[in-house]
Amino acid sequence: MKRTRVTIKDIAKELNVSASTVSRALQDHPALKQQTKDAVRELAEKLNYRPNTMALNFLKQTSTTIAIIVPDITGYFFSAAVTGIQDILVSSGYNIMICISNESYEEESRIVEKLSKVQIAGILVAPSSTTFNFDHIKKIQRNNIPLVIFDRDCEGVDAHKVLVDDYSGAFEAVEYLIKTGCKKIAHITGASDLSTNNHRLQGYLDALKKNNLPILDKYIIYAQGFTHEHGIKPTESLLKSNNVPDAIFAVNDRLAVSAMRTAKKLNFRIPEDISIIGFDDEPHSTYFTPALSTVWQPVYSMGMLSARILLGDIKRKEDENLQLRYEVFKTELVIRGTSKKL
Amino acid sequence: MKRTRVTIKDIAKELNVSASTVSRALQDHPALKQQTKDAVRELAEKLNYRPNTMALNFLKQTSTTIAIIVPDITGYFFSAAVTGIQDILVSSGYNIMICISNESYEEESRIVEKLSKVQIAGILVAPSSTTFNFDHIKKIQRNNIPLVIFDRDCEGVDAHKVLVDDYSGAFEAVEYLIKTGCKKIAHITGASDLSTNNHRLQGYLDALKKNNLPILDKYIIYAQGFTHEHGIKPTESLLKSNNVPDAIFAVNDRLAVSAMRTAKKLNFRIPEDISIIGFDDEPHSTYFTPALSTVWQPVYSMGMLSARILLGDIKRKEDENLQLRYEVFKTELVIRGTSKKL
DNA sequence: AATCTCTATGCAAACGTTTGCACAAAAAGA
DNA sequence: TCTTTTTGTGCAAACGTTTGCATAGAGATT
Numbered sequence: 001m002k003r004t005r006v007t008i009k010d011i012a013k014e015l016n017v018s019a020s021t022v023s024r025a026l027q028d029h030p031a032l033k034q035q036t037k038d039a040v041r042e043l044a045e046k047l048n049y050r051p052n053t054m055a056l057n058f059l060k061q062t063s064t065t066i067a068i069i070v071p072d073i074t075g076y077f078f079s080a081a082v083t084g085i086q087d088i089l090v091s092s093g094y095n096i097m098i099c100i101s102n103e104s105y106e107e108e109s110r111i112v113e114k115l116s117k118v119q120i121a122g123i124l125v126a127p128s129s130t131t132f133n134f135d136h137i138k139k140i141q142r143n144n145i146p147l148v149i150f151d152r153d154c155e156g157v158d159a160h161k162v163l164v165d166d167y168s169g170a171f172e173a174v175e176y177l178i179k180t181g182c183k184k185i186a187h188i189t190g191a192s193d194l195s196t197n198n199h200r201l202q203g204y205l206d207a208l209k210k211n212n213l214p215i216l217d218k219y220i221i222y223a224q225g226f227t228h229e230h231g232i233k234p235t236e237s238l239l240k241s242n243n244v245p246d247a248i249f250a251v252n253d254r255l256a257v258s259a260m261r262t263a264k265k266l267n268f269r270i271p272e273d274i275s276i277i278g279f280d281d282e283p284h285s286t287y288f289t290p291a292l293s294t295v296w297q298p299v300y301s302m303g304m305l306s307a308r309i310l311l312g313d314i315k316r317k318e319d320e321n322l323q324l325r326y327e328v329f330k331t332e333l334v335i336r337g338t339s340k341k342l
Numbered sequence: 343m344k345r346t347r348v349t350i351k352d353i354a355k356e357l358n359v360s361a362s363t364v365s366r367a368l369q370d371h372p373a374l375k376q377q378t379k380d381a382v383r384e385l386a387e388k389l390n391y392r393p394n395t396m397a398l399n400f401l402k403q404t405s406t407t408i409a410i411i412v413p414d415i416t417g418y419f420f421s422a423a424v425t426g427i428q429d430i431l432v433s434s435g436y437n438i439m440i441c442i443s444n445e446s447y448e449e450e451s452r453i454v455e456k457l458s459k460v461q462i463a464g465i466l467v468a469p470s471s472t473t474f475n476f477d478h479i480k481k482i483q484r485n486n487i488p489l490v491i492f493d494r495d496c497e498g499v500d501a502h503k504v505l506v507d508d509y510s511g512a513f514e515a516v517e518y519l520i521k522t523g524c525k526k527i528a529h530i531t532g533a534s535d536l537s538t539n540n541h542r543l544q545g546y547l548d549a550l551k552k553n554n555l556p557i558l559d560k561y562i563i564y565a566q567g568f569t570h571e572h573g574i575k576p577t578e579s580l581l582k583s584n585n586v587p588d589a590i591f592a593v594n595d596r597l598a599v600s601a602m603r604t605a606k607k608l609n610f611r612i613p614e615d616i617s618i619i620g621f622d623d624e625p626h627s628t629y630f631t632p633a634l635s636t637v638w639q640p641v642y643s644m645g646m647l648s649a650r651i652l653l654g655d656i657k658r659k660e661d662e663n664l665q666l667r668y669e670v671f672k673t674e675l676v677i678r679g680t681s682k683k684l
Numbered sequence: 685a686a687t688c689t690c691t692a693t694g695c696a697a698a699c700g701t702t703t704g705c706a707c708a709a710a711a712a713g714a
Numbered sequence: 715t716c717t718t719t720t721t722g723t724g725c726a727a728a729c730g731t732t733t734g735c736a737t738a739g740a741g742a743t744t
Contacts, residue, residue: 007700018724023702033722053460055700058400059729065407065437074422074625079415086442095407095439095460100428118395118437228629257629264631283416284626287570287599289606349730360694365732375692397730401699 063119076282084303112136122146146313150306153195169331170203180340182247186219231258253278276338290337405461418624426645454478464488488655492648495537511673512545522682524589528561573600595620618680632679
């Protein structure tokens with residue numbers, strides 16, 4: 001059970017050459033005799049030689065590990081984004097290290113603290129919903145570690161950013177509801193510090209304004225979280241009020257799904273009595289009855305682009321100066337059964 | 343923009359001591375004068391000294407990276423398992439490296455091949471559904487890399503295994519259907535090479551046998567994949583046949599959900615005309631109408647235990663001999679609206 | 685004063701690989 | 715035959731840290 005890996009020296013000794021020669025042979029160095037190369041390669045193959053990555057990383061003082069900090073991966077959104085990131089980075093020879101902040105600012109800070117002690121080639125971060133102080137993010141930059149912020153913006157931080165046009169996604173959704181005759185449109189949103197929530201809320205507000213519909217505070221409900229169970233109370237409070245809305249635009253699919261079930265339980269017909277539109281287009285959203293209308297986001301592409309931008313930054317030369325990228329993806333409105341047809 | 347990290351030598355030079363002294367001071371070596379320690383620590387703090395992980399890994403010839411190979415993370419199941427693994431490993435100071443096989447044997451082999459070139463402290467693997475040759479897994483063992491197989495079994499491979507009792511989970515579900523009066527129970531399953539599918543199928547078959555119900559080949563349908571869209575055709579073929587079943591037990595929730603929608607479209611009442619039970623208990627399964635009856639698995643715990651077992655193996659001494667762990671988690675039947683009440 | 689015992693620190697090797705420079709041997713040119 | 719060029723290979727340093735061993739200097743014991 002001994003862990004004796006074959007090293008370059010072993011090969012060198014066996015072949016009566018120096019370690020340098022072996023190293024060069026394996027790299028196909030032009031100054032070497034073909035014969036020597038062949039001999040070395042053959043023996044390396046035979047002994048199942050594998051270069052010691054740790055020695056290499058050490059020598060080159062470079063790490064091939066890239067960290068991804070996400071709030072959660074059990075939901076569709078971030079797991080798809082991570083998959084996109086993964087596909088790009090892995091094919092470029094990098095390893096990804098996943099760090100889950102669990103939507104907690106403290107955990108996120110701890111992660112960043114830990115990462116700063118380890119050598120990391122770059123970091124991709126989607127900040128937690130409870131993060132509104134970005135000092136730790138800025139610290140990453142001060143340590144000169146390439147950084148890309150994706151999906152959720154850190155306002156005031158100058159970094160590469162890959163975002164989604166939440167504003168226009170929400171605007172389109174709400175305007176669609178208006179066009180189909182809805183006049184009393186409620187919005188279930190989430191933590192107000194989160195850029196995505198905020199932009200969707202703005203889109204909602206502006207769509208109402210543009211169409212001369214009144215903005216009612218009681219139609220804007222803050223959910224306490226992002227998962228299904230957080231959608232129940234807000235919906236109940238809306239549907240049991242004395243001014244029942246005729247549409248609900250939810251900040252994500254989970255809340256929309258939850259709203260849908262709650263509405264059904266209260267004997268509302270969907271979409272006749274109440275229209276519902278979500279955000280994200282999670283794969284199972286189509287399978288509800290009626291199928292959920294929602295706003296699709298190119299998550300996977302967002303992950304891929306974020307990874308590509310990070311790679312670009314990592315590979316840029318010391319002297320090249322940093323050109324910050326700011327990319328915003330367009331969403332697409334997907335009309336299914338929970339909203340009326342035009 | 344230079345990347346000059348402070349090293350132990352820098353501190354040594356500034357303090358006119360040797361590097362060894364600095365190293366020892368930082369480790370609180372007893373032979374050192376308190377005064378020296380304080381001076382070193384203070385300067386280290388001031389210069390923001392961070393030990394070079396790559397140098398340490400190299401010196402100690404140990405890696406703190408653990409690889410997880412999973413078929414996919416966009417679904418609830420594996421992302422929750424990964425979260426469990428992550429929570430344990432991160433708190434023990436390890437980094438996790440996620441590798442996604444995309445349910446492809448080739449990709450999985452490629453991943454293993456790549457990992458064997460990198461130094462890795464251990465590997466957790468849930469094999470892909472198209473993997474039925476386990477040579478690459480055995481190769482991991484031959485390289486003496488600690489290995490834990492989880493969720494999906496690799497039969498014939500002697501390794502730590504953390505599995506779920508799919509057989510009894512399925513058995514219970516089917517027996518429940520029988521008890522509620524179902525007599526014509528169909529099963530939508532998946533790739534037959536996958537241990538989980540196979541055990542669920544066995545549970546299904548044995549439950550029928552035990553209750554003296556006939557086993558009909560046409561009631562056992564193989565879906566081409568695990569996602570929603572793969573459930574449509576199997577369900578249609580069942581419900582449009584001349585011997586329509588009164589219950590469907592699906593190998594996972596996604597297929598069950600899809601079966602449910604298809605049944606609804608064909609105007610079957612659930613559960614009056616047809617009962618449906620899934621497997622996994624994904625979070626959104628409750629939110630369908632009717633809410634999906636299903637078999638819950640302790641995914642998160644499974645992830646955690648797998649990680650703990652792997653850690654135990656990694657930390658075991660060279661001379662201690664390997665005690666293989668074989669752990670099987672119990673499932674729980676969750677009865678909701680898609681099956682009749684007892 | 686000579687020897688012994690601590691105490692605190694330094695020296696140097698080791699981990700595996702790459703690479704600039706040196707240099708021997710062979711080949712080419714004079 | 716002597717010099718110059720080319721070809722192929724080796725030497726040694728470097729990357730940052732730890733650690734066994736050596737040792738200088740101080741204090742204690744004779």
